[in-house]
Amino acid sequence: MSDAKKLTCLSCGAVNKVPADKLGAKPKCGVCGEGLMTGKVKDVDFATLQKAAKNDGIPLVVDLWAPWCGPCRMMAPEFSKAAQELKDSVRFVKINTDTHQKALSVYNVRGIPTMLLFRKGKEVARQSGAARAPEIIKWVRTRSM
Numbered sequence: 001m002s003d004a005k006k007l008t009c010l011s012c013g014a015v016n017k018v019p020a021d022k023l024g025a026k027p028k029c030g031v032c033g034e035g036l037m038t039g040k041v042k043d044v045d046f047a048t049l050q051k052a053a054k055n056d057g058i059p060l061v062v063d064l065w066a067p068w069c070g071p072c073r074m075m076a077p078e079f080s081k082a083a084q085e086l087k088d089s090v091r092f093v094k095i096n097t098d099t100h101q102k103a104l105s106v107y108n109v110r111g112i113p114t115m116l117l118f119r120k121g122k123e124v125a126r127q128s129g130a131a132r133a134p135e136i137i138k139w140v141r142t143r144s145m
């Protein structure tokens with residue numbers, strides 16, 4: 001049996017342990033039953049983002065965005081395509097910086113959209129500006145795997 005990976009439920013915030021070889025088997029939260037590795041982008045609040053960034057045993061990609069931002073809206077479907085492509089090894093979340101302005105200051109973000117990549121509790125990469133799915137996938141793979 002492979003090592004267990006910690007995954008924060010992006011719905012209820014519970015930290016789950018999932019065997020690494022079961023990440024592609026659609027694991028669910030032991031508390032609320034939500035999928036942990038769905039391949040879908042999840043909109044999260046600041047507290048959930050911080051908890052997942054700190055605890056998760058697999059890479060976490062964060063899109064800092066706002067509804068009024070044209071490039072953010074253009075990138076949203078591309079971000080979703082990248083999440084689907086990497087669904088068995090990386091999780092993707094987004095945080096609305098209008099609602100959760102603290103994220104901008106805590107992560108020292110000067111412009112949006114900005115993607116942050118967390119691995120083993122640390123920010124390992126960031127990229128500002130809109131990107132297409134193939135660019136996002138390449139960016140994640142070269143920095144997290």
